[in-house]
Amino acid sequence: MSNNLVIRTATPADLKACMELSKHVGTGMTSMPTDESRWMERLTRSEHDFNAEVPALNNDEYFMVLEDLDTGAIVGSGALYAGIGVSVPFYSYKLTTLVSSSEKLDLTMKTRILHLVNDYTGATEIGSLFLLPEYRRDGIGKFLSRARMLLLADFPERFDEKVFAELRGWTDENGRSPFWEHLGRKFFDLSFKKADFISAVEGWQFISDLMPKHPVYLDLLPEAAQDVVGKPHDHGVGAMKILEREGFKFTGYIDIFDAGPCLEAQLDSISTVANSRLLKAQLTTSKEVAEAPSLILSNNTLTNYRMTLANGMVDEESVSLDEQTMQRLQVNVGELVRVVEA
Known part of the structure; x- marks a missing residue:
């Protein structure tokens, strides 16, 4: 499937x-x-x-x-x-x-x-x-x-x-x-x-x-x-x-x-x-990201909002994704995507 x-x-x-x-x-x-x-x-x-x-x-x-x-x-x-x-x-x-108590009866009752x-x-x-x-x-x-x-x-x-x-x-x-x-x-x-x-x-x-x-x-x-x-x-x-x-x-x-x-x-x-971050999207091959961490990603574009689950390599400023993932998100190289570990 x-x-x-x-x-x-x-x-x-x-x-x-x-x-x-x-x-x-x-x-x-x-x-x-x-x-x-x-x-x-x-x-x-x-x-x-x-x-x-x-x-x-x-x-x-x-x-x-x-x-x-x-x-x-x-x-x-x-x-x-x-x-x-x-x-x-x-x-x-x-x-x-509600807590009620009676000293005379030495009794405290809790009522929900x-x-x-x-x-x-x-x-x-x-x-x-x-x-x-x-x-x-x-x-x-x-x-x-x-x-x-x-x-x-x-x-x-x-x-x-x-x-x-x-x-x-x-x-x-x-x-x-x-x-x-x-x-x-x-x-x-x-x-x-x-x-x-x-x-x-x-x-x-x-x-x-x-x-x-x-x-x-x-x-x-x-x-x-x-x-x-x-x-x-x-x-x-x-x-x-x-x-x-x-x-x-x-x-x-x-x-x-x-x-x-x-x-x-x-x-x-x-x-x-x-824990999410905005990073620049970079293109790499499917082979390069095959063993990379699984990420939840968004294209950070409200009027055509899209999210996907894919492998990607993250550094301080960018996230490297394969072509299929870029197509799912409908983003181009250099555009900002939001990233969080899955």
Whole structure:
């Protein structure tokens, strides 16, 4: 199977391919709905935001696809969302602990409480990570995840200093979320799949209309719901580990639907951002780089943004790449590329 892969900006021409990806995703990933009109809206918005000279920082979308250049197939995706919740509220639950004590009874009790909050308003979300199963090999998933952070390094002025990722929460083999069944469903009278679809296609207004604003005492919920708070979907465990290695931390925020964990980091403290460098591209032969380190590279050009995974030789001022890698990035000798070790 090919490793001739490139991550590039998505366009409306990718509509059919993105719909196909959505069919593989399943429930719990609201940024990739199986709705053609919503996809077209998002792809059009993303193309506009990649080409905007001045970012709006108001729910800006930077959606990218992973393309197998040998087949032309779209096999994965990733995205950044800037200015979250500025015009449309973004909700999370914040998990806190209330400590109560009684001297007379010589008793101290800790109670876990969920508060409905908008604490991520204005922040940047890193999300929409998906890779077809047959490409989950050879470090491709890690490349796809970290490539989003290279975009942060290339254009930090377009993103907030606070960056977070909201991971899919745990569901059973039938797509059933215990957290939703024992909490959310009580107020919405919708299946998890239906609520997930509505939020993806229609937005979050129904949450503002129906979600209880009072704190939820977590210990009053059944153990099945308590046990999945902050627990990622089985398919998201690997993605969570990559984020943690990048410096992201769980700080008590969870998704209001399935209780999936939200991890956050400061932009300049993210490992890929901090360790990347801008270097001049130099041309060499495939034979020369065959045993060189594996690198994640970007062309540092927003309007035709491209990233790839390839071997290259790095020195203080330049990186030597073979012709195929230069073609993937669509760069010429002497142009700047961003580089970080894979």
